[in-house]
Amino acid sequence: MELIDIGCNLTHDSFDHDRETVIETAREAGVKRMVVTGATEAGSVQAHELSGHWPGVLYATAGVHPHHAEEVGAETLSVLAELHRETDVVAVGECGLDYFRDFSPRPAQRRAFERQLELAVDCGKPVFLHQRDAHDDFVAIFREFRPHLAGAVVHCFTDTREAMLEYLEMDCHIGITGWICDERRGHHLKEFVHEIPAGRLMLETDAPYLKPRNMKPKIKTRRNEPQWLPWIAGTVAACRGVSPDQLAEETTATAERFFGLEA
Known part of the structure; x- marks a missing residue:
């Protein structure tokens, strides 16, 4: 069984003491490739640098999470645009709206989201999206750009x-994490995850979060850790009535297909 973890935060400081071991352990568990999430300007640069040390194993996204929306100015957008000229940087994001935490003012979140969608249109790469408690505003902005985007995945889907x-x-893809394994908060996902078409479903750990x-x-x-993606896959497979291998x-x-990776 070979899996791709489409969203893991391997630049997080909790991995500073054993990052290489974490990557090797994941590969031994069948998680052969991982997409490292960029959630800030600095984090996106780090994700790109890390993927450069693991060609064909690690890839990166480059973007700014809504928590840091106030940081998205001309300089940051220029850095992101430069990163998206690199072949190992495979998606724009993590970007979107988060009204659950409101760590950045909502107008700033909306502006940052729009600027990054514009960047995705310009560079021709898909978007790696975040949405929490902001569905209506998120959809209102996203619909305007969707016809011009190469693709979109709603990362760490936890909604209705x-x-x-x-x-x-x-025409979005859906990323499912270990949230579906949480009997307190994610049980509702088990009731309808089987409705996601096979060609639109992807798996992720969002490590180091959501064990x-x-x-x-x-x-x-x-x-x-990414090594536990097979456990998430087994849970999702059971809900969909298919084998983990399938x-x-x-x-x-x-x-x-979505990220343009070689088979």
Whole structure:
């Protein structure tokens, strides 16, 4: 079984002491390729640099998370544009809206989201999207740009069935994380994840966040790692009524097409 983790924060400081081991352990577990998320200007540069040390294994996104929307000015956009000239940088983002935390003012979030969608149109790369408690504003902005975008994945989807169907109607892909393994918050996803078409579903850990809570035996760490993507895959496969091998084959092929990776 070969999997692609389409979203992991491997530049996070929790990996500073054992990053190479984490990557090797993931590969031994069948997670052969990983997309390292860029969520700030500096983080995007670091994601690109890290992927450069692991050609064909790691890839990067470059963007600014809505938590840092106030940082998106002309200089940051110029840095991001330069990064998107690199072949290992495969998507614009993580970008979008987050009204749950409101770490940046909402007008600033909307402006930063629009600027990064414009960047995606210009560079011809797909977008890696974040949306939390901001569905209506998110869709209103995104619909304007969608016809001009190469592709879009709603990363770490945790929303309702209705929201998912609206994203699918806009030809978006859906990224599923260990949230679906959380009996407290993610149980609702199990009821409709089977409705995502095989060619639109991708898997991610969002490591070091969202460690699957249903792993057995329990592992005594709060840090999530890409090596546990197969556990998420098994949970999703059971919900979809397919084998883990079939799900791995389908989601790997989908990620290869979406990010333009070699098979």
